[in-house]
Amino acid sequence: MVSQSASEQDLRRRLLEVGRWMWERGLIAGSEGNLSVRLGEGNVLLTPAGRNKGRLESNDLVTVDLKGRVVAGDARPSSEIQIHLAAYRLRADVGAVIHAHPCAVVAYSLAGVALVPTFNPEVGAAIGPITEVAYEAAGSAALTALFEKALAHNNAFIMARHGAVTLGNDIEHAFDRLEMLEQLARIQVMTQVIAQRAIG
Numbered sequence: 001m002v003s004q005s006a007s008e009q010d011l012r013r014r015l016l017e018v019g020r021w022m023w024e025r026g027l028i029a030g031s032e033g034n035l036s037v038r039l040g041e042g043n044v045l046l047t048p049a050g051r052n053k054g055r056l057e058s059n060d061l062v063t064v065d066l067k068g069r070v071v072a073g074d075a076r077p078s079s080e081i082q083i084h085l086a087a088y089r090l091r092a093d094v095g096a097v098i099h100a101h102p103c104a105v106v107a108y109s110l111a112g113v114a115l116v117p118t119f120n121p122e123v124g125a126a127i128g129p130i131t132e133v134a135y136e137a138a139g140s141a142a143l144t145a146l147f148e149k150a151l152a153h154n155n156a157f158i159m160a161r162h163g164a165v166t167l168g169n170d171i172e173h174a175f176d177r178l179e180m181l182e183q184l185a186r187i188q189v190m191t192q193v194i195a196q197r198a199i200g
């Protein structure tokens with residue numbers, strides 16, 4: 001195995017830790033989701049396809065360049081790799097990308113109901129505007145093209161009938177945005193249930 005710098009070892013440890021947080025908090029299930037961080041020298045550290053991201057070890061991670069060519073690691077990179085790479089190519093400020101299928105966020109999208117992002121200024125400031133990206137098949141060039149158009153400024157994206165993507169300066173930052181996005185959706189689910197009962 002290629003020797004890793006102390007900073008890369010730290011990035012690996014933190015990526016694995018955030019994968020565990022996501023699984024423990026129910027933001028991913030089974031083999032869902034993918035996480036990545038930007039390494040130096042134009043490379044990206046990415047989770048493998050088809051694995052539970054809550055139970056990964058450092059050797060399971062794959063290093064790719066910004067064109068998606070595998071630089072190190074034996075696993076097959078995540079199928080959503082192109083969305084991650086687009087974020088790193090187009091946004092110098094992005095140090096980490098997370099994609100997940102958070103339950104309440106996806107349920108809202110399936111129902112065709114938009115989230116109301118502005119009820120809490122703290123959440124609004126942390127997440128920023130939430131961009132909805134129209135449906136295209138997972139892993140498709142068409143979906144990547146939609147992201148390339150949407151990526152310019154915002155940091156939280158709802159993929160229609162699919163999931164969410166959040167960006168951050170680092171992996172914890174991207175995780176916080178994902179967790180807050182899902183919390184926002186959960187609060188709105190509860191609000192609607194309670195409001196309906198109050199009326200009924």
Ligand SMILES: [Zn+2]
Nearest residue numbers: 033138162163
């Ligand atoms: Zn997905």
